[in-house]
Amino acid sequence: MDRRVAVIGIGTTGFRAASPEVSYREMIYEAAVKAYSDAGLAPDQIGSFIACSEDISEGTSIFDEYCPDQIGGARRPVHSVSGDGLHGIITAAMNIQTGLFETALVECHSKVSNCIDPVEIMNYALDPIYNRPLGEHPEFIAGLEMRRYLYESKAQPKDCAAVVQKNRAHALKNPWAAYPANLELEEIQDSPATFDPLREIDRAHHADGASVVILASADWVKKNRVKNPVWVKGMGWISEDPGLEMRPWGRSIATQKAAKMAYKQAGIRSPRSEIDFAEVDDTYSYKELQHLEDLWFFPLGGAAKAVRSGLTRSDGKFPVNVSGGCLGMGNAAEASGLQRVLEIVTQLRGEAGVRQLKRVRQAVAQSWRGIPTTSCAVAVLSKGVNS
Amino acid sequence: MGVLEKITSNQELRSWPGEIPLENLYTMGLAGERFFRGIKDEAKLLGTRCKTCDVTYLPPRIYCQGCFEKLVNWVDLPPQGKLETFTILNQDRAGRPYKTPRILGLVRIDRSEGALIHYIQGLEPQKIRIGMKLKAQFRSSSERKGSIQDIVGFVPA
Amino acid sequence: MNGLETTRKETKLKKKGSVPQANVPSGPLLKRKMAFEGTPLSGKDFEQGKVLFTTYKPKLAYAWDTGRAIGRYLQGLKEGRLLGVRCRHCDRTVIPPRAFCERCFRPIEEWVQLQDRGVINTFSISYVRWDAVRLEKPTLPAVIDIEGTSPRVGILHLLGEVDPKQIKVGMKVKAVWKAASERIGAITDIQYFKPE
Amino acid sequence: MRKVAVVGAGLTKFMRRAQETGKELSFEAARAALDNAGMQLKDIDCVVMGTAPDAFDGVHMKGEYLSDGSGAWGRPYLRGYVGGGTGVFAPIQGWYHIASGMFDTCLVVCEEKMSGCKPHPQGAFLTIFDHTTERPLYPNLLWIFALEMNRYMTTHGITKREIAHVAVKNKKNAMDHPSAQLPMEITVEDVMNSEVMAWPVNRLDVSPTSDGAAAVILASEEKAKKITDKPIWIQGVGWNLDTSYWTNRDLYYPEYVERAARMAYKMAGVKEPRKEIHIAEPYDPFDYKELHHMEGLLLCGKGEAARLAVDGVTARDGDLPVCPSGGLLGVGNPIAAAGLMKISELFWQLRGEAGKRQVPGQPKRGVAQAWGDLMQVGTVVVMGVD
CATH class of the missing domain: 3.40.47.10 (Thiolase/Chalcone synthase)
Structure with a gap:
């Protein structure tokens, strides 16, 4: 089995000191839509969804509850990792390498402007x-x-x-x-x-901001003739x-x-x-x-x-x-x-x-x-x- | 009139306030209990030792993080050591300037691999050097409650 | 004998090799129970100073950006209106409002003013406050399917002006609003729902 | 796909209030699992931590805080979380660490120390609700169970009395579990007569809050066979997270559990769960949840689980033993650790090493499942002897 994994789509809102005109959901949705568009994929083509976050930064306990909707992951395999975005990439890559999934999506965001202290x-x-x-x-x-x-x-x-x-x-x-x-x-x-x-x-x-990265297996990249994969x-x-x-x-x-x-x-x-x-x-x-x-x-x-x-x-x-x-x-x-x-x-x-x-x-x-x-x-x- | 449209007037921006209302209670744990009893009752520092790895833990742990053996060897450690690094605090947690800056140091305790982070006292900032010998100063026995604050700070040895 | 102990004794390494020799049964370890007993404490142990502890009350305060969808929902509540949104693609009307449809992942474009009434989908009679304090008079939380939405789409709210014993799933209820002058643009601008 | 086995498991006792810190609890469970597998920490390639809200331990980024007690020092370490589903998800995380080909052994540790959370661990659950549209109503954890239980009962015409059989069974099963916090012999009447907390939930319908930890060790096929002659294989894994708009779903049926189960069964090659699963450890923080989850796990039809409980089919010596461990209701509910306790139970049961708890008939395959968040997540692991 070819265990190589590539990044095939990226999306970001960019970072700003504050983002008062959008909720975290709306902010993440924008990054996700961009990533899907960049990858030329729809949510139902994603195998596994990974979100990185920490409860206390969000002001919500077990924040993973709120992760699926804005990344197209509702009723799908979604899980949170309390790690950095790179831990998310690593998790997604491992998910793909098992052979269980061909594609995976990673989401990270910050709404730190919403934290008073x-x-x-x-x-x-x-x-x-x-x-x-x-x-x-x-x-x-x-x-x-x-x-x-x-x-x-x-x-x-x-x-x-x-x-x-x-x-x-x-x-x-x-x-x-x-x-x-x-x-x-x-x-x-x-x-x-x-x-x-x-x-x-x-x-x-x-800073506030949201970013989404979509990864895929080597087989998938080949099959779909992805023209600019970046390999992990x-x-x-x-x-x-x-x-x-x-x-x-x-x-x-x-x-x-x-x-x-x-x-x-x-x-x-x-x-x-x-x-x-x-x-x-x-x-x-x-x-x-x-x-x-x-x-x-x-x-x-x-x-x-x-x-x-x-x-x-x-x-x-x-x-x-x-x-x-x-x-x-x-x-x-x-x-x-x-x-x-x-x-x-x-x-x-x-x-x-x-x-x-x-x-x-x-x-x-x-x-x-x-x-x-x-x-x-x-x-x-x-x-x-x-x- | 769609949601696709964005808020374009700062008059319409809104946030909803709230908090995570809780308080936490922390036991010192098995190792911590004995450590702080040592400080409280006898003004002494206790570490645990892993012979296999030749490591002495301070603060003590009931396990060796290297080999994961249960640690049962408790050792008395001298309340002194070498300054490994320090910082001069010019502001408090809320960001308000300190009139007199405070100094925190990391003191690697003799005969252990461990250290304590505490205030350095009795020294002008410019006289502090990495590597200098410092000793812990404990509060009087009646003031000690079994916490890290039973130590006032470190002073030159 | 319990299960945990047996496994301990029966587990043996099949081979020596890259996987190390077990530290299995040798000396005092053999007698150690597999379920670590731990050191259970009672409330008294703390009160009587038998155990050292420290406490901390963090100040974890937030101001969450409401964004377009929830911001407008709150504004509607202030005006005494219950707003939902409709996803044309899924032909689905939902509340609370959202900027995108979590099913088809398309942006939602249409606002819908809903009736401030609905049907009890499920409910509880709760004698426990959020912080586990016992209540004399119960609170009556319910999921209320709001009229004008798609089937089984509702919100969490409270019931009032009703004998708890009379509450039934399927009962029709109507919002009781705070006076306009008291409304601030919050879910609590509706005091509760009462039977129609 | 690379095969992954469970080769060791360990638990601490589940307690109302432990003096041990979360790190110390994690260590005790991890050490017990290593001993059980006959391994040393140096044989561990990577570590996975499962633990639910940070509010319990009272440390932001508590995964980081707990790492040394979990054996993660100097190792690849990840903490995943899916709320209450975490305990069964953590071994799935361990599974993908190994199945990916990246590692050969993984120590999976789950820890929860709830007792330090004041005024009451339940208070932390206020903040699982939507901060703007729900928290101002001051919801509590019991509400979600009560609302879901009521919907489930109403839809199928199930009574509280029928459901109470689950509490009776599980608390009794726990009498034989050395880690149990709340083992007891009670009757359906006792459950019915216990204090009403949030109707339809009475006190004895509920699992206790606990401090405790659990650990399992996973290994690749090659390694597993060297470690033990009785590896228990992870045959299938599944997880699924539904929308957070929980008031837009019909709570009578856990669709997300069914989806997770189908994913796991497909991977395990299970076509008829009721026949091919010999032992089940569904998530039972409240008694009705066991029934709800049996249905989601496709072990019976919708609305049929209560009958099975009443008829004794799910007793330890019944046709389909369910929660022979004693479950969360009996053994206790240190959230993530309770889920991993279920994995441990399958491990011991399938090895025939569960002692007094051993179900008869040499079970060959079992399923464990956990649930959590806003009635939203299903995590499922199918384990078997081959």
């Missing part, structure tokens, strides 16, 4: 016995992690500022982005520290220690392991030379640097040098977050991971317009589940089956 929601994720009773802002964790990362990698806060500058500038060319900006390095560096060394501006702002060649996902006390703080071990897993499946030996560009988690600026190193693209400390030299700019040799990333597009929770897949598919298809990268065949998407977790997911996406 997103900080409190993040705080509610902290360990209730050892960490939450301190009563501090949960982003202290990013402050702790950033300092340790800088210490181990010898990167500088200004390198993190360069990430902010780059990604927000990338977003200028992305109509889906909520936070495009043309910033001077100095103004970023001068931005006040919240959880020192973390600055307010190192943090991605929240490798998938990896790992959870490390959810507790803060026993984990190492400088590196993302989960990303390292997840990347190895994905590269092994994809037959990649030398990530830096075999991958053309990457869309990685940059919820906080330092995370982009850390994740690039843990994805084995650079040695420890190498990512800072890369951003300094412009290597990771859209016009550099190894573009990173050409979409604008979370810093430029906005942090749309689970949808951020799915959006990385959308960006890669768009680029590999050659449909990225003004931000189109040249001669790209293979890319990596990586996600992190956010504070206080260590969970990460990695996917290798490729234009050709053998590239």
